Amino acid sequence: xxxxxFEGHNVVFxxxxxxxxxLPALRLNSQEGEIICCWHLTWRERLRLLLTGRLWHSxxxxxxxxxxxxxxxxxxTDVINAITQKxx
Numbered sequence: 001x002x003x004x005x006f007e008g009h010n011v012v013f014x015x016x017x018x019x020x021x022x023l024p025a026l027r028l029n030s031q032e033g034e035i036i037c038c039w040h041l042t043w044r045e046r047l048r049l050l051l052t053g054r055l056w057h058s059x060x061x062x063x064x065x066x067x068x069x070x071x072x073x074x075x076x077t078d079v080i081n082a083i084t085q086k087x088x
Contacts, residue, residue: 001045006038008082026082036076 005012005024014020028034041049049055057071 001039001041004038004040006079008079008086009038010082026079028078034078036079 003021003023006026009024009026011025011027013023013025015022023037026036028036055071057069059066059069061067
């Protein structure tokens with residue numbers, strides 16, 4: 001599984017930090033400070049997910065409170081809106 005660039009992304013976190021993977025994301029100018037990223041699964045990972053129905057998620061909090069997380073398979077509305085606004 002790897003993080004991928006996607007249409008509508010507007011920032012890449014950790015781009016010059018070799019200890020981390022670059023994180024292409026859509027950073028929204030919202031009160032919540034929402035960040036949306038996209039992962040691409042290999043065929044093996046897709047089959048495993050299909051068979052088990054399980055997806056594990058790890059977050060480094062560095063001792064800070066855990067922030068709300070959301071995993072989904074549909075393209076988030078905010079990404080669609082960012083693409084639409086870019087086309088105009």
